[in-house]
Amino acid sequence: METLLSVQDLKTYFYTGDGPIKAIDGLSFDLIKGTVFGLVGESGCGKSVTALSIMRILPPAGKTVSGKIIFKGDDLLNKTEAEMRGIRGGEISMIFQEPIASLNPIFTIGYQIEEAILSHLKVSKRESKKRVVELLKAVGMPSPEIRVKDYPHQLSGGMCQRVMIAMAMACEPSLIIADEPTTALDVTIQAQILDLLRKIREESGTSMIMITHDLGIIAEMADSVAVMYTGRIVESTDTRTIFRDPRHPYTIGLLDSLPKGKGEKLVAIPGMVPKPSELPEGCKFSTRCRYVIEECQSSEPPLKEIDTGHWVRCIRSGEIKRL
Amino acid sequence: MINSNLLTVRDLKKYFDTRAGFLKKPAPVHAVDGVNLNVGQKDVLGLVGESGCGKSTLGRSILRLIEPTSGEIIFDGEDMMKVDNRRLRALRRKMQIIFQDPFSSLNPRKRVIDTVGEPFIIYGMAKGKALKERVVSILEKVGLSSDSLYRYPHEFSGGQRQRIGIARALAVEPVFIVADEPLSALDVSIQAQIINLLQELQTSLGISFLFISHDLKVVRHFSERVTVMYLGIIVETGKTEDIFTNPQHPYTEALLTAIPMPDPSTKRKKIILAGDVPNPAQIPPGCRFHPRCPKRIEPCDKIRPKTTDLGGGHSVECHLRG
Numbered sequence: 001m002e003t004l005l006s007v008q009d010l011k012t013y014f015y016t017g018d019g020p021i022k023a024i025d026g027l028s029f030d031l032i033k034g035t036v037f038g039l040v041g042e043s044g045c046g047k048s049v050t051a052l053s054i055m056r057i058l059p060p061a062g063k064t065v066s067g068k069i070i071f072k073g074d075d076l077l078n079k080t081e082a083e084m085r086g087i088r089g090g091e092i093s094m095i096f097q098e099p100i101a102s103l104n105p106i107f108t109i110g111y112q113i114e115e116a117i118l119s120h121l122k123v124s125k126r127e128s129k130k131r132v133v134e135l136l137k138a139v140g141m142p143s144p145e146i147r148v149k150d151y152p153h154q155l156s157g158g159m160c161q162r163v164m165i166a167m168a169m170a171c172e173p174s175l176i177i178a179d180e181p182t183t184a185l186d187v188t189i190q191a192q193i194l195d196l197l198r199k200i201r202e203e204s205g206t207s208m209i210m211i212t213h214d215l216g217i218i219a220e221m222a223d224s225v226a227v228m229y230t231g232r233i234v235e236s237t238d239t240r241t242i243f244r245d246p247r248h249p250y251t252i253g254l255l256d257s258l259p260k261g262k263g264e265k266l267v268a269i270p271g272m273v274p275k276p277s278e279l280p281e282g283c284k285f286s287t288r289c290r291y292v293i294e295e296c297q298s299s300e301p302p303l304k305e306i307d308t309g310h311w312v313r314c315i316r317s318g319e320i321k322r323l
Numbered sequence: 324m325i326n327s328n329l330l331t332v333r334d335l336k337k338y339f340d341t342r343a344g345f346l347k348k349p350a351p352v353h354a355v356d357g358v359n360l361n362v363g364q365k366d367v368l369g370l371v372g373e374s375g376c377g378k379s380t381l382g383r384s385i386l387r388l389i390e391p392t393s394g395e396i397i398f399d400g401e402d403m404m405k406v407d408n409r410r411l412r413a414l415r416r417k418m419q420i421i422f423q424d425p426f427s428s429l430n431p432r433k434r435v436i437d438t439v440g441e442p443f444i445i446y447g448m449a450k451g452k453a454l455k456e457r458v459v460s461i462l463e464k465v466g467l468s469s470d471s472l473y474r475y476p477h478e479f480s481g482g483q484r485q486r487i488g489i490a491r492a493l494a495v496e497p498v499f500i501v502a503d504e505p506l507s508a509l510d511v512s513i514q515a516q517i518i519n520l521l522q523e524l525q526t527s528l529g530i531s532f533l534f535i536s537h538d539l540k541v542v543r544h545f546s547e548r549v550t551v552m553y554l555g556i557i558v559e560t561g562k563t564e565d566i567f568t569n570p571q572h573p574y575t576e577a578l579l580t581a582i583p584m585p586d587p588s589t590k591r592k593k594i595i596l597a598g599d600v601p602n603p604a605q606i607p608p609g610c611r612f613h614p615r616c617p618k619r620i621e622p623c624d625k626i627r628p629k630t631t632d633l634g635g636g637h638s639v640e641c642h643l644r645g
Contacts, residue, residue: 042510156599186373187537188596191581195595213511216583239587257515258585259544262563265522266544268515272480 003070004175004207005031005054010067012046012053021276023049023062025231028303031175036201036208038222038239040215040254044273046231047211051177054209055094056084072174090120093168097180099160103152109136109163110148116170135166139196158189165196172204179211194221215254219243224309227251230273230284233303237310247306247317249289255322283314291316328397329499329531330362330385335394337377337384341604352604354380355391356555362499367525367532369546369563371539371578373600377555378535382501385533386418387411398499416446419492423504425484429476435462435487436472442494457494465490465520482513489520493528501533506541518545539582543567548636551575554603554611561637571639573618610642618643 012024024046031037039047052058054069056076069076071092079087088094096102104112110132117128129148136144139162152160161181168176178197182190194217200206210221218225218239226236227250235248246252253269271288274280280287282297289296295315303313314320337355342348354377362368372378384391387403396403398414406414422428429438440458443449449457459469465486476484485505492500502521506514522545525532536542542549543563550560551572559572570576577594584591598615601607607614613623620642622628628642 042512158599186600187539187578187581188373189599190583191593191595194583195593214583215511215585219585219587220583243585243587254511255585257511259515259518259540261543261567265519266515268519269512270516272482272513273510 002033003030004033004072005209006068006070007050007054008068008070010050010053010064010069012049012058012062012064014062016061018277022279023231023276024053027067027228027231027233029226029233029236031207031209032224033174033207034205035223036210036221038218038225039209039211039228040213040218040225041228042213042273044276045228047228048179049231050228051094051179051209051211054177055088055092057088086120089116089168089173090171091173092175092177093171093173095161095164095168095176095178095181097183099157099164099184100152102164103160105152108149108151109155110150113148113163113167113170116167120171131170132166135170136163138169139163139166140192141166156189157185158192161185161189161193162196165193165200169200169204169206173206175207175209176200177209177211180213181210182217183212183214197221215243215258227254230276230279232284232313233311234285234313235311236303237307241307241310245310246322247310247312247320248285248314249291249316249320250285252320252322253288253290291320327364328361329364329366329399330360330533331395331397332358332360332385333395333397334359335381335384335396336392337380337389338392350604353555353606354603355384356606358394358552358555358557360550360557360560362531362533364498365525365529365531366548367534367546369542369549370533370535370552371537371542371549372552373537375600375603376552377603378552379503381552382420382503382533382535386415386420386501388420416442416495417497418499418501419495419497421485421488421492421500421502421505424508425481425488426476426508428488429484431476434473434475435467435490438476438487439490439494442491446495448495458490461490461493464493464524466516480513481509482516485509485517486520489517489524493524496528497530499531499533501535503535504537506536507538514541521545539567539578551578554601554606556611556640558612558641559637559639561633562635565635565637571633571637571644572612572641573616573643574612577617610640 008028010024010027013020013022041047053064113132113135114128117131132148133144141147141162182193222239224238225242226233229250235251246255256267257269259266269288274287282299283301286292286296301313301315303311305311306317335355335358338351338353340349340351358381370378380389383389385396436458439461440454443454467486506517534546546563549563549566551558553574559575570579577596580591580594596615609624609626610628613619623642628640628645630638630640631644632638
């Protein structure tokens with residue numbers, strides 16, 4: 001088991017007029033080579049900021065203030081901008097949520113994929129053109145030789161996402177970060193794209209970070225998973241365990257919130273995610289937690305290993321079980 | 324279950340005229356192309372389908388928020404298509420809509436009391452102090468406190484705004500509500516709160532729903548019956564459990580297996596459909612689903628199948644069952 005990426009105590013803050021917003025506050029996880037790591041949470045929990053921090057493409061107001069991002073033995077936070085340019089799209093590539101918005105509308109898709117190849121690999125124009133067609137074929141684009149001349153607006157959302165995946169695959173990266181890759185797509189198209197990602201992983205052994213709000217996608221795609229809440233991991237373990245034996249009240253709440261069939265009232269999590277500027281003292285979930293005790297409100301519990309590889313940020317994890 | 328029909332829609336059509344270019348011939352988009360459906364008293368009919376299949380257009384056409392091209396909409400014994408504007412307005416009091424996006428469907432310059440109270444003023448039901456009291460009692464029903472009365476939409480979260488949208492719809496005591504993707508803009512934990520609220524209101528007030536959603540898990544939870552739409556037509560209708568456990572149309576079957584299930588131990592065989600959701604301006608001949616159908620047979624690309632009644636309120640439009 002070789003660790004490909006190790007994020008250690010990462011903190012990314014956004015500096016606004018009202019003071020810093022701690023979007024990520026002490027995040028740590030390891031990605032084992034060849035596996036899919038799922039990051040799940042609701043909007044605003046910091047899962048996308050995690051991806052942007054790793055790629056170092058945060059918007060101007062955002063800054064990673066401390067921590068380490070060890071990728072293949074080197075800390076990405078110590079790389080120069082020029083070195084990062086080589087890594088982005090070369091070693092690590094990213095697939096975004098809005099496929100149509102992430103492609104440049106004024107260039108053909110063939111040109112855009114070719115650009116990704118030429119900026120990272122030393123190949124001739126002719127070879128790169130051939131490679132573009134191969135890549136499009138591999139992601140299931142019908143008649144790729146003709147489609148290379150299409151502009152993004154001529155393609156459907158699902159097809160644009162295939163183009164994005166082809167581009168991400170162009171330089172055979174060792175890590176793909178997929179940030180809600182199917183959220184903007186219809187169910188039947190989502191099934192196609194997930195199937196494609198699964199195939200890529202089987203055939204090329206690419207490691208992936210899968211960011212999603214959908215626990216169903218985690219169940220289908222990920223080997224291990226971390227549940228995020230207000231910029232921290234509250235529980236992390238292998239995928240089977242998170243569904244069989246969740247121990248953090250938030251994870252349990254998320255699973256209980258899902259409709260399972262006809263019928264009974266759902267067990268909803270009361271209240272809503274607190275604003276980043278109004279986080280409670282102590283455990284950040286304490287304001288919505290059913291199991292809250294006085295101790296929860298005084299100091300924030302650490303992420304504790306309750307079983308081999310099963311980490312939970314809750315002082316009562318020993319007594320809590322999902323019914 | 325369904326004692327008497329509250330709403331009957333027959334052969335409803337809505338075509339939109341589009342023009343690809345100045346000199347090109349207009350090509351009508353058949354957004355809703357001959358839909359039949361029934362909603363009973365206290366019934367919840369789930370309407371599922373992918374984007375562009377016409378489900379929102381259908382929902383809005385039923386309320387005549389979009390003027391249908393042709394067809395019949397019998398609501399409470401009256402044909403909505405034939406009544407004059409005055410009568411239409413009276414009928415509309417009984418039918419309301421909840422919109423998808425709680426961020427754009429509320430007027431940002433109106434306070435909660437103005438938004439929720441407006442229907443009372445329009446229908447002359449209450450004003451002044453009585454109005455305020457009624458708004459407060461509706462807000463209580465949807466789980467909002469009375470101190471939200473004088474606040475503006477931007478002061479609320481997504482889930483709370485959707486509660487305001489629901490309160491507005493409930494104000495005139497409707498018997499029928501079209502809920503157009505009321506949950507899809509919300510986070511999972513908030514979704515569950517809103518589903519619970521809708522369900523409570525449905526049982527306590529006996530309101531019938533046309534519940535439009537692309538999320539099949541939610542539809543299964545909330546609906547009595549389900550109808551599946553594809554490219555402007557209904558391909559299958561039935562009781563919720565029949566549709567989910569015994570789907571008859573290949574499209575329904577594919578939709579059901581496509582949902583990622585939050586349980587890693589279930590290994591289901593997925594039916595992955597080839598191709599894209601087709602363009603409603605270029606409807607394929609024969610069965611509309613045939614270019615993507617894994618079970619296509621001889622007549623599918625030429626002859627459109629008839630609706631087959633399978634009994635027990637289950638009907639399907641497919642040659643395999645015809």
